[in-house]
Amino acid sequence: MAENRQWVLQRRPEGEITGGELRFTSSAIPKAQPGEIVVRNEWLSVDPTNRIWMSEKESYLPALPLGSPMRGFVIGKVTQSAAGTFKVGDSVMGVGSWSDYSCGPATNFFASFDVPGVSNKDLLGYYYHIAPTSYFGLREIGQPKIGETLVVSTAGGAVGSIVVQLGKLWGCKVVGIAGGREKCDWITRELGADAAIDYKSEDLGARLSALCPEGIDVYFDNVGGNQLAAALDRMNLYGRVVLCGSVSSYATEGKDRTPYNFLPMVIKRIRMEGFVVLDYLHRYGEALKAIGVLQKTGKLKWRFEDFDDLADAEKAMVGMYAGKNRGKVMVRVGGA
Amino acid sequence: MAENRQWVLQRRPEGEITGGELRFTSSAIPKAQPGEIVVRNEWLSVDPTNRIWMSEKESYLPALPLGSPMRGFVIGKVTQSAAGTFKVGDSVMGVGSWSDYSCGPATNFFASFDVPGVSNKDLLGYYYHIAPTSYFGLREIGQPKIGETLVVSTAGGAVGSIVVQLGKLWGCKVVGIAGGREKCDWITRELGADAAIDYKSEDLGARLSALCPEGIDVYFDNVGGNQLAAALDRMNLYGRVVLCGSVSSYATEGKDRTPYNFLPMVIKRIRMEGFVVLDYLHRYGEALKAIGVLQKTGKLKWRFEDFDDLADAEKAMVGMYAGKNRGKVMVRVGGA
Numbered sequence: 001m002a003e004n005r006q007w008v009l010q011r012r013p014e015g016e017i018t019g020g021e022l023r024f025t026s027s028a029i030p031k032a033q034p035g036e037i038v039v040r041n042e043w044l045s046v047d048p049t050n051r052i053w054m055s056e057k058e059s060y061l062p063a064l065p066l067g068s069p070m071r072g073f074v075i076g077k078v079t080q081s082a083a084g085t086f087k088v089g090d091s092v093m094g095v096g097s098w099s100d101y102s103c104g105p106a107t108n109f110f111a112s113f114d115v116p117g118v119s120n121k122d123l124l125g126y127y128y129h130i131a132p133t134s135y136f137g138l139r140e141i142g143q144p145k146i147g148e149t150l151v152v153s154t155a156g157g158a159v160g161s162i163v164v165q166l167g168k169l170w171g172c173k174v175v176g177i178a179g180g181r182e183k184c185d186w187i188t189r190e191l192g193a194d195a196a197i198d199y200k201s202e203d204l205g206a207r208l209s210a211l212c213p214e215g216i217d218v219y220f221d222n223v224g225g226n227q228l229a230a231a232l233d234r235m236n237l238y239g240r241v242v243l244c245g246s247v248s249s250y251a252t253e254g255k256d257r258t259p260y261n262f263l264p265m266v267i268k269r270i271r272m273e274g275f276v277v278l279d280y281l282h283r284y285g286e287a288l289k290a291i292g293v294l295q296k297t298g299k300l301k302w303r304f305e306d307f308d309d310l311a312d313a314e315k316a317m318v319g320m321y322a323g324k325n326r327g328k329v330m331v332r333v334g335g336a
Numbered sequence: 337m338a339e340n341r342q343w344v345l346q347r348r349p350e351g352e353i354t355g356g357e358l359r360f361t362s363s364a365i366p367k368a369q370p371g372e373i374v375v376r377n378e379w380l381s382v383d384p385t386n387r388i389w390m391s392e393k394e395s396y397l398p399a400l401p402l403g404s405p406m407r408g409f410v411i412g413k414v415t416q417s418a419a420g421t422f423k424v425g426d427s428v429m430g431v432g433s434w435s436d437y438s439c440g441p442a443t444n445f446f447a448s449f450d451v452p453g454v455s456n457k458d459l460l461g462y463y464y465h466i467a468p469t470s471y472f473g474l475r476e477i478g479q480p481k482i483g484e485t486l487v488v489s490t491a492g493g494a495v496g497s498i499v500v501q502l503g504k505l506w507g508c509k510v511v512g513i514a515g516g517r518e519k520c521d522w523i524t525r526e527l528g529a530d531a532a533i534d535y536k537s538e539d540l541g542a543r544l545s546a547l548c549p550e551g552i553d554v555y556f557d558n559v560g561g562n563q564l565a566a567a568l569d570r571m572n573l574y575g576r577v578v579l580c581g582s583v584s585s586y587a588t589e590g591k592d593r594t595p596y597n598f599l600p601m602v603i604k605r606i607r608m609e610g611f612v613v614l615d616y617l618h619r620y621g622e623a624l625k626a627i628g629v630l631q632k633t634g635k636l637k638w639r640f641e642d643f644d645d646l647a648d649a650e651k652a653m654v655g656m657y658a659g660k661n662r663g664k665v666m667v668r669v670g671g672a
Contacts, residue, residue, distance in 0.1 A: 266610040
């Protein structure tokens with residue numbers, strides 16, 4: 001294949017992602033400049049954080065210039081190397097692009113984890129960022145104790161579903177919040193949550209009060225907005241809130257503001273802390289080992305929503321923000 | 337004096353405290369029941385937290401029943417003891433009442449700190465709860481580092497003024513927010529703040545941006561509401577917010593809600609944590625020693641607004657919530 005198909009950032013999103021922000025095009029396969037590598041992408045991971053990267057503002061990564069290939073987490077094999085750290089044929093994952101070939105600084109990539117018997121799809125989809133996000137976010141920021149009550153938002157999503165299971169393994173009562181009956185059933189029947197709330201059809205505050213009469217000790221938040229406020233209102237003394245994401249705010253880039261009063265946080269000594277997994281790269285080995293043992297012994301379940309071609313990537317993204325996909329959203333790019 | 341004058345909680349406050357919530361009355365001097373002591377109050381401390389105690393809801397202390405003597409921090413001498421821990425004549429401070437004589441469980445009191453050469457007014461006014469609140473709140477929750485930028489709300493108040501000075505002593509750039517020119521001048525000229533913002537006459541957000549072009553690392557909040565939101569918008573990566581009080585919310589008991597979006601907290605990994613000094617009672621010695629050394633060597637300044645009789649206590653409280661008083665508000669009750 002002499003061609004490099006790619007999704008290019010055409011315009012900044014305004015409001016909901018509905019398609020049209022990206023343009024599907026093709027060009028010649030890029031050539032690695034000094035310090036760079038070229039990676040033949042095998043899988044592309046589609047994640048809620050993609051929306052943040054499309055915005056004009058610098059976030060925890062620099063803003064992407066218009067006209068650039070869309071940024072994404074990828075796994076694949078090195079086909080060119082102008083950096084000493086990798087050679088052609090190495091398996092790598094990292095921050096690449098929505099294209100057949102990712103080209104960028106070698107420092108954006110690292111050697112694929114050596115987890116024997118685990119597929120590249122599992123590696124990129126869960127081991128690379130989802131499982132460590134769930135593990136460190138819950139463990140380090142949430143600090144759950146045996147017998148405590150943990151509430152998880154987007155519990156049917158990739159991070160949320162792992163948090164639900166880790167919460168149960170670590171001895172908590174777990175209540176998941178998700179959109180739709182199917183996700184709620186999956187959370188309780190397959191993942192072991194004690195209860196689930198369908199925020200689309202139920203009164204979230206009333207259900208939280210009914211299901212957590214003892215209050216909430218840890219709230220793992222991926223949503224922000226009214227779900228965060230409803231959970232905050234029901235936190236216990238010394239409760240912890242993990243701010244892991246804020247999908248309700250992505251579409252408005254923070255222009256929507258949830259009314260909240262902080263006095264209960266003072267009185268109840270609540271700690272609320274933002275979290276980005278990049279801060280724990282130096283401890284990844286710990287999370288991967290724990291996750292690997294759990295997955296291989298059948299104690300941790302996950303599911304994927306696969307899209308079979310790079311051309312489907314935009315459709316995969318639109319569906320994800322609409323809450324339509326069931327499981328971690330992955331796009332198959334090409335055979336490695 | 338055979339009489340015990342006292343302020344009794346007559347009705348729960350609604351909105352601003354304007355007087356009339358308490359009733360000044362008198363009764364016989366109470367008699368200590370088993371486990372209780374009676375204390376001849378010498379000084380009464382009037383504090384923003386009093387408003388929380390007047391509310392119907394249990395907070396970090398149980399709600400006060402209507403008709404009870406108003407709860408307050410006091411210092412004085414034991415005149416009756418039906419508890420083994422104290423004897424008549426002991427100097428004690430603790431959670432007593434707005435009266436000539438406090439009567440309550442001995443466990444609500446402890447022996448006055450032994451800080452040689454420090455007056456009882458200083459002990460009750462600053463050593464007992466204000467200085468430890470400032471010290472532990474800033475040190476443990478704020479965790480300021482040398483060269484960081486600290487912003488302090490109610491910087492002209494008791495806690496805020498100590499936080500300003502500790503922030504300077506610990507190597508920070510310090511910007512104080514206060515109401516009125518006099519307080520702002522006092523903060524910068526006497527307490528050493530690098531800058532002050534008069535929130536009553538200046539645009540808080542614009543001034544924060546101008547005075548902290550490098551962003552805010554630690555925000556010490558006693559106010560909540562719009563001041564908290566303005567500071568949060570300007571926090572740096574890994575910024576810390578100490579939620580020590582929320583005076584803007586006391587009058588509405590949390591019914592006023594400030595619009596806020598939490599996405600920046602995720603991206604910037606901000607930690608916001610509620611704080612009540614009662615959690616640090618086991619480490620009081622550390623704070624008292626540090627504060628004592630600083631005060632006696634002239635490195636820590638404070639001021640008082642004294643009221644000369646128990647009959648003035650309500651006036652003192654109304655003035656405090658209106659921001660009229662300059663310094664820690666104290667009411668002289670009787671000679672010990």
